[in-house]
Amino acid sequence: MRRAEKARRIMEILDDLYPETPIPLDHTDPFTLLVAVLLSAQTTDKKVNEVTPALFEVAGTPEAMNALEEEQIRHLIREIGLNKAKARHLKKTAHILVHEHDGVVPRTFAELEALPGVGHKTASVVMAQAFGHPAFPVDTHIHRLAARWGLSNGKSVEVTERDLKKLFPEEAWNKLHLQIIFFGREHCKALYHDLETCPICGWAATKKRMREEAEINAARKSRRGVKKVARIS
Ligand code: SF4
Numbered sequence: 349m350r351r352a353e354k355a356r357r358i359m360e361i362l363d364d365l366y367p368e369t370p371i372p373l374d375h376t377d378p379f380t381l382l383v384a385v386l387l388s389a390q391t392t393d394k395k396v397n398e399v400t401p402a403l404f405e406v407a408g409t410p411e412a413m414n415a416l417e418e419e420q421i422r423h424l425i426r427e428i429g430l431n432k433a434k435a436r437h438l439k440k441t442a443h444i445l446v447h448e449h450d451g452v453v454p455r456t457f458a459e460l461e462a463l464p465g466v467g468h469k470t471a472s473v474v475m476a477q478a479f480g481h482p483a484f485p486v487d488t489h490i491h492r493l494a495a496r497w498g499l500s501n502g503k504s505v506e507v508t509e510r511d512l513k514k515l516f517p518e519e520a521w522n523k524l525h526l527q528i529i530f531f532g533r534e535h536c537k538a539l540y541h542d543l544e545t546c547p548i549c550g551w552a553a554t555k556k557r558m559r560e561e562a563e564i565n566a567a568r569k570s571r572r573g574v575k576k577v578a579r580i581s
Pocket residue numbers: 496532535536537541542543546547548549550
């Protein structure tokens with residue numbers, strides 16, 4: 349099957365499974381979204397949503413965030429991993445927003461990516477979800493799935509983003525990004541699973557990949573079986 353045909357079918361399945369795509373990170377405006385996305389690196393959205401209400405109560409604007417000491421910010425986000433670096437980035441970002449952007453989150457990739465701790469993926473999420481600008485934020489999960497589904501060769505996130513943007517219509521990018529994340533969270537958890545039962549990999553994965561995964565799973569299962577026997581005996 350050609351990639352374009354695959355992409356069309358995947359889009360139909362995802363639209364069917366996830367007609368609504370609520371933004372997972374709680375926020376009230378571009379600044380609180382930017383903060384939430386910054387905090388979400390290497391942690392769950394759930395954890396971020398637990399922490400941000402208290403943070404936004406005292407630092408819900410760039411001015412208020414900038415008025416805090418880095419240590420105070422760190423204390424407010426202490427339950428989140430990498431809190432030292434994230435507090436430093438939040439403090440510096442708030443300072444730049446206040447002094448260089450009149451306290452307003454900028455609307456361009458270049459300006460967003462110039463903020464501390466804001467990479468292309470974070471900027472893409474803000475552009476898409478705060479400003480409705482077409483973007484295709486590719487994190488490691490989307491990167492991996494695009495390769496598994498044969499939509500990209502999986503060489504780098506940059507290549508994956510380029511390939512996905514070519515395959516899907518621009519007006520669908522923002523929604524697709526969330527749909528793929530929702531799909532991954534719901535379906536791709538199990539470590540050993542049968543590709544043939546998956547709503548997408550079942551038909552989108554190449555025969556070669558199906559064979560390889562089946563072999564890997566069989567080897568893992570037999571290793572676990574050996575360990576179990578060893579424990580029993
Ligand atoms: S086979 Fe597994 S990895 Fe592939 S999409 Fe389905 S659940 Fe995810």
